Amino acid sequence: MEKLISHIYNFFEERAFGVCAWWGDKLGIATSKVRLYFIYLSFITLGSPLIIYLVMAFFLEHKSYFKLKHKPTIWDL
Template sequence: MDKIQGFFEKQAFGVCEWWGEKLNMEIGQIRLSFIYLSFLTFGSPIVIYLVMAFILKHKYWFKRRQPTIWEL
């Protein structure tokens, strides 16, 4: 069971882990809430999860960079 759980945690995009660190919650609770919300709302949190995964994967595009002295 630990091997299966480790495989899925490595394949996940890290969205639940990121939210867990930001909100100081257990990662398992966040994952369960995504699963329950997906069943209750017919899958719309899956789309939100994938958007958040894309943003986390490419967060350097979305961060506002401060201009350096050489760019002024």
């Protein structure tokens, strides 16, 4: 049973969107604390941060499409 739980945990860790990990890296705090605060905030506000989480996940997954491409200048050569 413990192996199954460990397998499920690893599955979600590898394939999650990484929003909490991204915030943790940007803010310099542990990812587990970001997840915990997100869970508490979701319960307190009746799940409204879930919409924000999904929007952020979308942008993080597709951020290569949203980056502005700059034209090379003489200083880039």
